[in-house]
Amino acid sequence: xxxxxxxxxxxxxxxxxxxxxxxxxxxxxxxxxxxxxxxxxxxxxxxxxxxxxxxxxxxxxxxxxxxxxxxxxxxxxxxxxxxxxxxxxxxxxxxxxxxxxxxxxxxxxxxxxxxxxxxxxxxxxxxxxxxxxxxxxxxxxxxxxxxxxxxxxxxxxxxxxxxxxxxxxxxxxxxxxxxxxxxxxxxxxxxxxxxxxxxxxxxxxxxxxxxxxxxxxxxxxxxxxxxxxxxxxxxxxxxxxxxxxxxxxxxxxxxxxxxxxxxxxxxxxxxxxxxxxxxxxxxxxxxxxxxxxxxxxxxxxxxxxxxxxxxxxxxxxxxxxxxxxxxxxxxxxxxxxxxxxxxxxxxxxxxxxxxxxxxxxxxxxxxxxxxxxxxxxxxxxxxxxxxxxxxxxxxxxx
Numbered sequence: 225x226x227x228x229x230x231x232x233x234x235x236x237x238x239x240x241x242x243x244x245x246x247x248x249x250x251x252x253x254x255x256x257x258x259x260x261x262x263x264x265x266x267x268x269x270x271x272x273x274x275x276x277x278x279x280x281x282x283x284x285x286x287x288x289x290x291x292x293x294x295x296x297x298x299x300x301x302x303x304x305x306x307x308x309x310x311x312x313x314x315x316x317x318x319x320x321x322x323x324x325x326x327x328x329x330x331x332x333x334x335x336x337x338x339x340x341x342x343x344x345x346x347x348x349x350x351x352x353x354x355x356x357x358x359x360x361x362x363x364x365x366x367x368x369x370x371x372x373x374x375x376x377x378x379x380x381x382x383x384x385x386x387x388x389x390x391x392x393x394x395x396x397x398x399x400x401x402x403x404x405x406x407x408x409x410x411x412x413x414x415x416x417x418x419x420x421x422x423x424x425x426x427x428x429x430x431x432x433x434x435x436x437x438x439x440x441x442x443x444x445x446x447x448x449x450x451x452x453x454x455x456x457x458x459x460x461x462x463x464x465x466x467x468x469x470x471x472x473x474x475x476x477x478x479x480x481x482x483x484x485x486x487x488x489x490x491x492x493x494x495x496x497x498x499x500x501x502x503x504x505x506x507x508x509x510x511x512x513x514x515x516x517x518x519x520x521x522x523x524x525x526x527x528x529x530x531x532x533x534x535x536x537x538x539x540x541x542x543x544x545x546x547x548x549x550x551x552x553x554x555x556x557x558x559x560x561x562x563x564x565x566x567x568x569x570x571x572x573x574x575x576x577x578x579x580x581x582x583x584x585x586x587x588x589x590x591x592x593x594x595x596x597x598x599x600x601x602x603x604x605x606x607x608x609x610x611x612x613x614x615x616x617x618x619x620x621x622x
Contacts, residue, residue: 244296244298245274245275245277245294245297245298246273246297246300247271247272247298248272248273249307251272251349251351252270252271252307252308253269253270254267254268254269254307254310254313254330255267255268255308255309255312263334264332264334264335264336264358265312266355266358267312267313267332268355268356269290269330269356270351270353271292271294271328271353272349272351273297273350275350276343277294277295277296278294278295279292279293279343280292280293281338283337283338283364284366285366287332288334288336288364288366289329289330289331289332290329290330290332290336290354290356291330292327292354293325293326294325294352298326299326304316304318312333313330313331313332314331314333315331316328316329317329334358335358335359335363335364336356336358336359336364337356337363337365338355338356339357340354340355341355365403365445391434392433392434392435392461392610393435393436393458393461393462394429394435394436394437394461394464394606395436395437395438395454395455395458396422396425396426396466397439397440397451397465397466397564398422398439398466399415399418399465399466399467400413400418401415402443402445402446406467407468407469407470407579407580407581408470408580409470409581412580412586412589414580415443417468417580417589417590418466418467419440419441419442420595422466423438423441424595424599425602425603428600428603429603432603434606434610437458439454449563451465452563452566455572460570461613462537462570462572462606462609462610463567463570463572463573464573464574464575464602464606465562465564465565465575466574466577467574467575468579468580468585469580471581477553477578477584477585478551478552478585479545479550479551479552479576479578480553480556480557481541481542481556481575482557482558482559482573482576483531483534483535483538483559483560483573484559484560484565484572485559485560485561530567530568533571534571534572534573537571537573537605537606538573540605540608540609541573541575541601543605544601544605549597550598551584551585553576560574562574575602
């Protein structure tokens with residue numbers, strides 16, 4: 225209760241001045257980073273700003289375009305055609321787009337995927353860098369139709385309506401998908417194997433009365449940020465990301481559970497503030513108008529509760545795997561800084577079901593009987609942990 229009162233007091237503090245970030249045309253550019261070998265060249269869009277801002281990037285088709293949305297940025301009087309390297313794109317335009325937002329639309333010379341997008345915050349200028357890699361027409365995966373995407377700001381990830389508050393909700397996150405198959409071995413892809421497992425686990429959890437939602441239910445690409453947004457929109461009580469990675473032969477085998485590394489909190493807060501709107505950081509709190517320092521403090525408070533709960537669920541998983549004779553890594557619970565573990569308000573784990581590069585692990589993932597055992601392990605861990613959470617919540621209300 226004491227820290228809740230402190231949160232309320234902090235929320236009442238006036239926010240700092242909200243000077244818009246200015247685009248520096250001289251430090252911004254569109255550059256080719258390689259040869260096209262007869263097709264479109266790899267491209268890199270660099271936007272220099274006077275301070276970091278929240279931003280979103282996505283692709284649309286008909287024609288192929290990259291869309292970059294910037295919150296709290298003023299693109300000034302610079303003309304898009306004056307951007308260094310503008311001749312590499314068929315067309316480029318920018319301008320205001322809704323209250324507090326600006327939009328850049330870059331028509332591309334062919335189908336691309338977003339290989340990476342990031343923001344550095346080194347003084348005196350912040351730089352947003354979007355790396356674009358050419359792909360075949362079949363592999364081009366726009367986020368949504370051009371008409372819907374360009375009508376307004378990017379919408380949150382598509383998720384079913386939130387479950388009633390009295391139902392325990394789990395969001396299952398099958399990793400990779402679409403043009404990103406994840407690890408590959410002997411003709412099998414990580415994306416497909418974890419999707420099959422997620423669908424089987426969903427059925428088992430639903431049979432136990434648990435509300436389950438998936439970040440993807442087919443072979444489609446979902447960005448890391450949207451996976452977290454989907455979990456928050458679903459009011460998830462627990463987030464489980466599913467993977468089956470690859471490592472050099474003999475380096476690792478067996479199931480592993482990853483939880484967030486608290487040593488990375490400060491860096492995670494900075495990235496979350498940059499990549500998400502202030503109303504999409506903590507369930508039940510709209511941080512719009514609050515400065516980044518206050519937002520970070522509130523997320524730190526939330527983590528004092530969620531991080532121990534994430535570790536508690538990890539322990540439940542390991543205990544059930546041990547009882548059911550599931551082979552585990554020699555360190556079955558490990559800390560990591562994976563993006564899907566960043567959420568400050570939702571207990572989250574990443575479960576490596578095994579390593580697709582290991583012959584025995586791969587055989588397990590392809591074996592319906594092994595998957596049924598592992599599904600039972602996870603389902604029993606979820607329901608057991610949920611009962612503990614219910615008792616804990618009842619004690620906190622007293």
